[in-house]
Amino acid sequence: MTTEATTAAVSAQDIADGVRAHELDREHVFHSWQAQGPFTPMTILKAEGSYVWDGEGNKLLDLSSQLVNTNIGHQHPKVVAAIQEQAGKLCTIAPQHVNDARSEAARLIAELTPGDLNHVFFTNGGADAVEHAIRMARLHTGKHKVLAAYRSYHGGTQLAVNVTGDPRRFANDHSDSGVVHFMPAYGYRSYFASTTEAEETERALRHLEDMIVLEGASNIGALILESIPGTAGIYMPPAGYMAGVRELTRKYGIVFIADEVMAGFGRSGKWFSINHWDITPDLITFAKGVNSGYVPLGGVAISDAIFETFRDRAYPGGLTYSGHPLACAAAVATIEAMKEEGMVENSARLGEDIIGPALRAMAAKHPSVGDVRGAGCFWAVELVKNRETREPLAPYGGSSPEMNQVVGALKAEGILPFANFNRIHVVPALNISDEDLLTGLAALDKALDVADGFVEA
Structure with a gap:
């Protein structure tokens, strides 16, 4: 052809x-x-x-x-030009040093996130963003277990693939990661025999609370949920479900991680898909659309409360390429192009x-x-x-x-x-x-x- x-x-x-x-x-x-x-x-x-x-x-x-x-x-010519310009100025620098591309990318992302998610830790992609978000939640709460949905995808690294709720997990899952899976709200193939959207929301939330109680809220540090599941089927949460999840995590002292790796940066018609429900999670993971994949980049947007945990306590994690100048320059140009156009x-x-x-x-x-x-x-x-x-x-x-x-x-x-x-x-x-x-x-x-x-x- x-x-x-x-x-x-x-x-x-x-x-x-x-x-x-x-x-x-x-x-x-x-x-x-x-x-x-x-x-x-x-x-x-x-x-x-x-x-x-x-x-x-x-x-x-x-x-x-x-x-x-x-x-x-x-x-996109604006992003290609930004990468070329950055390469001519500063190709790479160790992450302990300030570089203007990273600083500006962090400012722009924090400006777009809901609520008080004013701090950004940069990673190389979505999977390690998930790994670090869970690490932050565990250290912040002192609790190890993580709740995650079936029919989800969170990445291919060891913890991220165990958090994942699709068959790619099977060969890598040895039940020692501290992850507990729950049934999601999925109206078309309801796990709760629901016949209406309202029934699906009520029954899915009741199931989730039962899981929290039976697993022990005192053991659960984080709940991670794709704002809109991507590879798992783009099934939209029913009305009231996401707000209900947010309320349960507050009630039981669990860090709510919204995975926006695929759903973020305009993909669903909002800067972040969590904005469809007007709620603010504790952490947001992102990657992919932040710079259209032109240079590998991901990250975690962090609430003020979790940031305070590490104000005077060293965060035990890092990456050689955290906030890589070429990747961050691409992110700045991407966000600016998305706004301008x-x-x-x-x-x-x-x-x-x-x-x-x-x-x-x-x-x-x-x-x-x-x-x-x-x-x-x-x-x-x-x-x-x-x-x-x-x-x-x-x-x-x-x-x-x-x-x-x-x-x-x-x-x-x-x-x-x-x-x-x-x-x-x-x-x-x-x-x-x-x-x-x-x-x-x-x-x-x-x-x-x-x-x-x-x-x-």
């Missing part, structure tokens, strides 16, 4: 270089979350805006934002005016669609074989030949999708053009015809 435009964008030499890169990759690179032998990774030669070019020169509309992190699209507001508009209506129309049209849900540029389409039984098109924790065909149909239409288990996620850049977004949604509509073929009569 190479076109004149893609041929002009990618040269024969680019393609030859890509072939060589693929050969070297297969010989030397060890990939994440993969059996290494059968894996056939896609080569990316170039990326710009909402598009990438594969190893054959094909131009693909990136509806995945890669790993839902390129919130401002690829190669109204990307957060645009994300909300795209969700309300284009994505939401289009997906609801697809749900009415296609019997394979069990549920659609989301906000801003953060949506999931859950595919089923039977709407009555809600049997998924792929099993929990895996894929299926049927889902592979749906994903293949999207790619055949020139779309780079984000798929997980039985879901297609619609997670474009926040500044995608309306025209490109409509093109992607039309391709999804067409691919759902394939999914409909697997619906049981």
